[in-house]
Amino acid sequence: MARTDRAVAVVVLTDEERETLARWARSSQALAQWCRIVLGCADGKSDQEVATELGIGPQTVGKWRRRFLDRLVDEPRLGAPRRITDERVEQVVVATLERTPSDATHWSRASIAAESGLSRSTVGRIWKAFNLKPHQVDTFKLSNDPQFVDKVRDVIGLYLDLPEKALVLCVDEKSQIQAVDRSAPVLPMMPGLPECRTHDYVRHGVTTLFAALDVPTGEVIGSVHRRHLAVEFKKFLTRIDKEVSADVDVHLVCDNYGTRKHLTVRKWLEAHPRFHMHFTPTYSSWLNQVEHGFGLLTDRRLRRAAHRSLRALENDIRDWIKTWNEDSKPFA
Known part of the structure; x- marks a missing residue:
């Protein structure tokens, strides 16, 4: 028997949320992709349609659809209220992706914390949430072979x-x-000591x-x-x-x-x-x-x-x- 597609959860956005996501989608790298996924889901598209449009896997679309909906229906938690606004989180993410410090080639937690006024641990949590790793660099080489x-x-x-x-x-x-x-x-090697x-x-x-x-x-x-x-x-x-x-x-x-x-x-x-x-x-x-x-x-x-x-x-x-x-x- 052919397997039928499961019904997907509908993403509903307010005008303000849509405007914010559209602005973020014009940035670069992971943040922009996350925004495009949510906007595509909000337009009523299936996971497969959004995945084909963005050139990613449908599992990735489904994951971010669930995460966005979980954020919306999250129950109030015990403890102190949240002090870091979305705007300040956005400032850290955009600065990490689009700018570099004046005295270095990449951001560190200390440097971006000094500029944003947030603590180093808060910057670390924001980077972890958006999977940002400014300290890492990868290499690539494009072939110039005409054949x-x-x-x-x-x-x-x-x-x-x-x-x-x-x-x-x-x-x-x-x-x-x-x-x-x-x-x-x-x-x-000894207990507590590596090979030297x-x-x-x-x-x-x-x-x-x-x-x-x-x-x-x-x-x-x-x-x-x-x-x-x-x-x-x-x-x-x-x-x-x-x-x-x-x-x-x-x-x-x-x-x-x-x-x-x-x-x-x-x-x-x-x-x-x-x-x-x-x-x-x-x-x-x-x-x-x-x-x-x-x-x-x-x-x-x-x-x-x-x-x-x-x-x-x-x-x-x-x-x-x-x-x-x-x-x-x-x-x-």
Whole structure:
């Protein structure tokens, strides 16, 4: 039996509330989105209609519809009456979103409390209510590849629809892996104390890991080299050719690093027609699944390790790959 849509609670706004929400909706980020959700609900639209219009999920619309209605029907509470008006809350939110202090790049609780006349704890509660975090910053990078869409479809198509009688490998190298040893022995963790290490260290050289991750199984073919030039990349391709059955094609997903298109590598690929190269767009290494494997290697084995020699580091990397392959899992 087809499921019928549940009746949604109706949002009714006064003219003053509608005017205030419309003014807030012209601001930026989370506050504006919340206002647009409430205004859309007040116009009689369903959660799905509002979600489609704003490009968000219907669950988000339903959550904010309920929160707004809960605020309206909230019963009087015990204790002192509320002293912070909506106008003062609005001033804090708008200042946080649209301005910066004259002596800093972002607001702190202390700086905005000094300007608004509110306490730091009150500013903290307002920021928490609107999910504002001025102290945090994220980064992004836009690809300038003119063939971005075609390359994304090519790579994702391989992930979602694996070719028959073919192997899809995500290939890349993790270069400049440092063999680092601390200047004094690491002090072990104790009850009440974390593991302690010196801030200074001694370098014993760098190495490079070439890796190919099998998309359907998560298994890794790895090779460690002291350099990462076209010659080493060719050697790695030769190793893949030896380890992969000769009756299947090999599709390699890789980035646009210069070694991939070097004359030496191009000649090798021409001599091995079963190898097919698929390049990710520029500045889009996140499309290559082997990057997730590199992240796990760094977090679990390299970041907090101490190696007294380059050989010890390389043996550690090989041991980690062996352990990973014993219980490998594909990335979703």
